Amino acid sequence: MNNSVPNNFFSKLGRSVLAHRRLVVIVWVLLFLAGGVAAGKVVSRLSYNFATPGQPGYVASQQILRHFGNGGQNPPAIAVIAGVDNATTPTVANALTSVAQQYPSIRFVDSFNAPGLDLLQHGDEVVYLFGGPPTSLAPSTVPNQITARLSHDLPTLHVALTGEAQLASAGKSSGFGVLAETIIAGVGALAILAFVFASVLAIIPLVIAAVSILATFLILLGLSYLTSVAFVVEFLVSLIGLGIAIDYSLLIVTRWREERGNGLDNRDAILMSMATAGRSVALSGVTVAVGLLALIVLPVPLLRSTGIGGVLIPVISIAVVLTLLPVLLSLVGERLDWPHRKIAQGGSPTWHRIGTFITSHAWPSLIFAGVLIVIFALPIFGIRLGQDQAGSQSSSTPAALTYHALLRAGYMPGILSPMEVIEQPSQAAHVTSMVRSTPGIVGAAHPNGLSGTRSGLADVIAIPNVETVNSANFAPVNALDSLAQHHPSIIGVAGLGPNDLDSTNAIYGQTPLMLGIIAILTFLLLSTALRSIILAIKAVIVNLFSLAATFGILTWFWQSGHLSKLIFGIPATGAITFWIPISTFAFLFGLSMDYEVFILTRIREEYDVTKSTQTAIINGLSRTGKLVTSAALILFLAFASLASAPLTDIRVLATGLGIGILVDATIIRGIAVPALIQLFGRLNWWVPTWWPNRAPNETSGASAAPPISTPVAR
Known part of the structure; x- marks a missing residue:
């Protein structure tokens, strides 16, 4: 050997x-x-399961599922029967009753059993089909079966299907x-x-x-x-x-x-x-x-x-x-x-030249990278958390065409995200009256029969004036939550809006703890492995700037719709789904740190041999620059492939991960990191005398490092 x-x-x-x-x-x-x-x-x-245990909306949702077997935080599918008039109303009512008997697991709410919801406008009858929790990414096929049966029973009328799940799937399973x-x-x-x-x-x-x-x-x-x-x-x-x-x-x-x-x-x-x-x-x-x-x-x-x-x-x-x-x-x-x-003995000639240029022009390189990061990160201050709004879905799918037809018929966007207010049956009429007068609620009713009362629990359906799927439209949700807090007769409020609000509070209420754990553990790992306090701190801080730029671009790309329409044919989403930023952060923090480790370990290795920071940077980049670029491109291709998934949420996640990898591998690791290392000079290699894995000849706390501005020391 x-x-x-x-x-x-x-x-x-x-x-x-x-x-x-x-x-x-x-x-x-x-x-x-x-x-x-x-x-x-x-x-x-x-x-x-999008459960948020302990949150009020989730608790209410579970009660609804136990008593009714459907609904809760799961948004209903919406069957729309067009062309209903006085002559066809009895036929439609009979058809709905017949189909409801065939699908006992689905709760039907319509203008016939819940007239206070105003679900029949300008000849368009809306039928809520409350189902159980989802079992796959694709929406349940039961609403399609119900729609087909209604179309068969009502041959002279047009029956179509829409809803949050149908819109989110973009018409594909x-x-x-x-x-x-x-x-x-x-x-x-x-x-x-x-x-x-x-x-x-x-x-x-x-x-x-x-x-x-x-x-x-x-x-x-x-x-x-x-x-x-x-x-x-x-x-x-x-x-x-x-x-x-x-x-x-x-x-x-x-x-x-x-x-x-x-x-x-x-x-x-x-x-x-x-x-x-x-x-x-x-x-x-x-x-x-x-x-x-x-x-x-x-x-x-x-x-x-x-x-x-x-x-x-x-x-x-x-x-x-x-x-x-x-x-x-x-x-x-x-x-x-x-x-x-x-094999080129000196590594990549291109990256050797890049390393030489950056180390010779460290301040201009760092300023250039910093300006780009700030520009990319600015949109993050307008980020909204929640789910994609209906307007972000493709306008050419049957579900989207049906939804837009509802808007033209006079329905409010909140038709897609009804809320359920639960109480004891004896309080149903009183609660219905209070809900109907709540700001932001345009319709409320306690449906007749099993659609509104089961197993000793009454359920009032409330329609908000807006689609309550993101932080910009939570006002009706907050209003009903406030009503529930001040009236003991109300047991709870459930629905898509309360679920999204619960999820946002549950996730981002614990984010500081999560960030702290990641930062501390990463610092300990890197500082020990690289035998450098400065490099470890720099890696964590620079990573946060990289992630800020990624989220800024993601907000600009999807929420504002500047590229989503061009690339995916999807208009502005209006919000970023609550679980995407935190998941993107968790994956990107580690994945981008991969490249930091690839580069810094090689620079550390070169420095141990040459004792020159500038030489170590140039040699390290020449050996790892092409590797990191290739690795980043491979991961980007994986995320680009992931973006072909049918759900908008998966596409947003894939876009965020792909953008983050490219930004990190180019601007951050290719420019900012080597520039910072060059500017820090010998400070990069300072470690306390008691630090684990410290080499005997390394700079210690007992000897002060020369000023950063001293070029000879680098």
């Missing part, structure tokens, strides 16, 4: 897996095959599908890898990604028997898992080729890449896991399960990359590295 190979944990791990190559391959092949079987079963076990999206992203990743390696070696990272993804699905299946797993995890495991596994493989394989170019034999090159790049992979994966694991402090099961399930992605990727990848490189690495290409 070459004596230059560091004798650390990762090189020892490399020796161990190379000594047991057959066992390693057998284990991962078995997990791969089992994961292929598990992937098909996981989908049926995913949760679509599915997109390309997760498998197809992953394949598309994989093909794009292969093209980038082929460009980077210029050899058949490009296939190895894809093999690692395939094993990582299916192994993660296997563990995810087991996890689903212990706790609920959010539906979004299916997308994240497939596409983010693809990007992360390839990125980590790319880092190690690139270092392996570099060490082969430096003259090491295959075994020593593997061990050297494990000792250096393998250490960076482990650190990167842990930072991603920290960001996701912090989601568990939020009192929202959807986000908690997203965090728990999401943590599996980097953890499994680390395990596969640090065990199976060295074995593959030892078995087929040299044969697949064909046609051979001479």
Whole structure:
């Protein structure tokens, strides 16, 4: 063995897996095959529960579900019967009664059993179809069956369907599908890898990604028997898992080729890449896991399960990359590295020039990057939290055409988001009167029969004047909540609006705690690994600026609609769904820190050799710049593929993640980070005398660093 190979944990791990190559391959092949079987079963076990335990709207919603079996926080589908007049009214009433008897799990509320709601205007009869909780991303097919039956029973009238779920699905039940999206992203990743390696070696990272993804699905299946797993995890495991596994493989394989170019034999090159790049992979994966694991402090099961399930992605990727990848490189690495290409000993000439320019013009570079970040971040001050408003959905789908026809008929936008006020049956008339006079409520009624009273609970349906789906339109919700607080006869208020308000309060009330956990743990990890206090603090702060820019662009892109219409054909959403910013933050904080770790660990390594900050930056960028750019493009392709999903929310999440990766890999890591390191000079390498993992010859608290402005000290 070459004596230059560091004798650390990762090189020892490399020796161990190379000594047991057959066992390693057998284990991962078995997990791969089992994961292929598990992937098909996981989908049926995913949760679509947007619960906010302990919040008033959720508590009321659960009571409604227990007594009525439907409704609550689940917005109703809306069947619209057009052309109703005095002659056809009895026929319509009979048809609704007949269909309601065939679908006892659905609660029908219409102008016949709830006249106070004014659900018949200008010949358009609105029929609320309250159903149970969703069981998939696609809306329930039962409302379509009911609409078809009504169309059959009312051949002379036009029957159509709309509603929040129908509008959100954009008229489709599915997109390309997760498998197809992953394949598309994989093909794009292969093209980038082929460009980077210029050899058949490009296939190895894809093999690692395939094993990582299916192994993660296997563990995810087991996890689903212990706790609920959010539906979004299916997308994240497939596409983010693809990007992360390839990125980590790319880092190690690139270092392996570099060490082969430096003259090491295959075994020593593997061990050297494990000792250096393998250490960076482990650190990167842990930072991603920290960001996701912090989601568990939020009192929202959807986000908690997203965090728990999401943590599996980097953890499994680390395990596969640090065990199976060295074995593959030892078995087929040299044969697949064909046609051979001479490795540039100094790294990428382009990034060498970029590093030289930035370090020579540190202040102008930092100011340029700072101005861009500020411009991008400005729209964040106008961000609204909530769900997409109906106007943001495609205007050409049947659901959207039906909704706009309702608006033309005189219905208010709040027709889509009715609220339910529950009370004892003896108080129903009194509560109905109070609700009807509440500001922002345009209609209220206690439906007759089982539609309004079941199992000792009465339910008053209230229609707000606005679609209560985001923070700009919560006034009617707040008004009803205030009414409930001052009148003991009201048990609770439920509906889409109360649910969104509850979710916003539950999530963002705990955000400071989550941010604190992420910042502290990330600082401890980086400061120990990099042996630098300044670099760790800088990494955390710069990451926050990167995220601010991402959210600003996301707000401008979707909420204001400046690019959503052009790219996706979707008008301004008017708000960003409450769970998207916090999920984007958790994933992006870790993913962008990946690139920070890739760059800083190499700069630290170069500094340990040269003792020159400027030389370390230039050499570090020349070695990692192309790698980070390629890795970012691969992840971006994964998110672009994810954006083909049928739901607007998934598209918004994918857009935020994709934009964040590009902003971070270019402006932040490509310009701001090297400029800051250059300006800090020797301060970058200061650590207290008591700091763990501190080298004996490093600058300590006992010797003051020269002023930052001293160029010689850099």
